[in-house]
Amino acid sequence: MPLDHGSIGVESPPHERSWTAKDTMLYALGVGAGVRETVFSTEKDQRVLPTFAVLAAQAPGGRRIGDFDPAMLVHAEQGFELHRELPPAGRVRTTSKVTGIYDKGSGALVTSESLAVDPGTGEPVITSRSAVFIRGEGGFGGDRGPRDDWSVPERAPDHKVTYPTTPDQALIYRLSGDYNPLHSDPEFAARAGFDRPILHGLCTYGVTGRALLHAVAGSDPARFGAMSGRFTSPVFPGESLTVSIWVDGPAVLFRTAKDDGTVVIDRGRAAISARPAP
Numbered sequence: 001m002p003l004d005h006g007s008i009g010v011e012s013p014p015h016e017r018s019w020t021a022k023d024t025m026l027y028a029l030g031v032g033a034g035v036r037e038t039v040f041s042t043e044k045d046q047r048v049l050p051t052f053a054v055l056a057a058q059a060p061g062g063r064r065i066g067d068f069d070p071a072m073l074v075h076a077e078q079g080f081e082l083h084r085e086l087p088p089a090g091r092v093r094t095t096s097k098v099t100g101i102y103d104k105g106s107g108a109l110v111t112s113e114s115l116a117v118d119p120g121t122g123e124p125v126i127t128s129r130s131a132v133f134i135r136g137e138g139g140f141g142g143d144r145g146p147r148d149d150w151s152v153p154e155r156a157p158d159h160k161v162t163y164p165t166t167p168d169q170a171l172i173y174r175l176s177g178d179y180n181p182l183h184s185d186p187e188f189a190a191r192a193g194f195d196r197p198i199l200h201g202l203c204t205y206g207v208t209g210r211a212l213l214h215a216v217a218g219s220d221p222a223r224f225g226a227m228s229g230r231f232t233s234p235v236f237p238g239e240s241l242t243v244s245i246w247v248d249g250p251a252v253l254f255r256t257a258k259d260d261g262t263v264v265i266d267r268g269r270a271a272i273s274a275r276p277a278p
């Protein structure tokens with residue numbers, strides 16, 4: 001059954017969500033911030049990894065986009081802007097909407113946007129933009145969607161950071177709320193065409209965000225304004241991730257790859273503000 005194009009532009013009812021210090025510590029462990037990053041993984045002077053913003057701004061309950069086999073859905077793109085640093089425990093009110101359904105031939109690309117505000121003041125806290133790719137749902141004769149002019153700079157990266165993931169990474173990450181069996185159940189993963197469960201896209205994204213935070217933002221979440229990228233190939237738990245980073249003032253480009261060179265996040269952009277004056 002085709003996807004419901006009537007879902008485009010329909011705003012979801014506001015959804016309030018709160019999180020605790022334990023949620024943000026668990027998230028930190030889920031994206032690999034452990035004993036060397038205890039400011040994120042323990043309560044001592046705790047701060048929050050900027051990429052937690054994507055989870056904080058998720059709003060379930062939007063309009064359904066149609067019937068399809070959930071095993072065929074993968075996370076395709078993710079971006080966010082952080083309007084202020086997130087506290088270890090907090091609350092936001094989020095509205096979201098589908099912004100487009102594009103025909104990519106082999107699948108449909110469904111894009112969405114969420115705005116999370118401070119429920120007390122109404123001030124924006126997080127803007128989040130994401131896309132999912134539903135394999136097998138393309139070919140309906142629709143628009144292919146906007147083009148992006150991202151290209152790899154012609155110089156060597158200014159930074160290269162490699163982080164491991166562990167075989168248990170997806171089992172820890174899922175406890176932050178994405179219980180999609182694609183990441184835990186070998187039978188479901190086989191239905192999706194994978195010989196074992198794959199890592200959550202947002203886990204790869206969080207590992208990449210740590211690399212950016214430490215390499216170009218002086219490990220200071222307050223300097224981390226935005227990040228976006230496209231998931232180009234699946235990652236299996238246990239694989240290492242190398243983030244190549246090019247810095248041009250506040251504008252940062254990046255790309256994440258596995259040990260065999262396969263690029264898993266492409267078209268990466270981040271916005272990092274200057275170090276505050278002492």
Ligand SMILES: CCCCCCC[C@@H](O)CC(=O)SCCNC(=O)CCNC(=O)[C@H](O)C(C)(C)COP(=O)(O)OP(=O)(O)OC[C@H]1O[C@@H](n2cnc3c(N)ncnc32)[C@H](O)[C@@H]1OP(=O)(O)O
Pocket residue numbers: 054058073074075076077104105106107109130131132133135144145178180182198199200201202230231232233234235
């Ligand atoms: C907040 C929201 C939360 C959402 C959570 C979702 C639930 C989660 O639990 C699910 C996950 O985490 S899944 C894990 C992470 N994602 C992945 O591993 C997907 C990796 N990517 C792929 O496999 C392929 O790129 C694939 C399959 C995406 C596309 O591969 P192909 O079918 O071979 O397509 P290809 O021939 O390369 O390109 C066809 C057209 O599609 C565009 N395109 C490709 N990958 C894209 C992507 N990732 N995002 C956007 N567009 C993409 C191509 O550009 C091309 O279009 P055009 O010709 O117009 O340029």
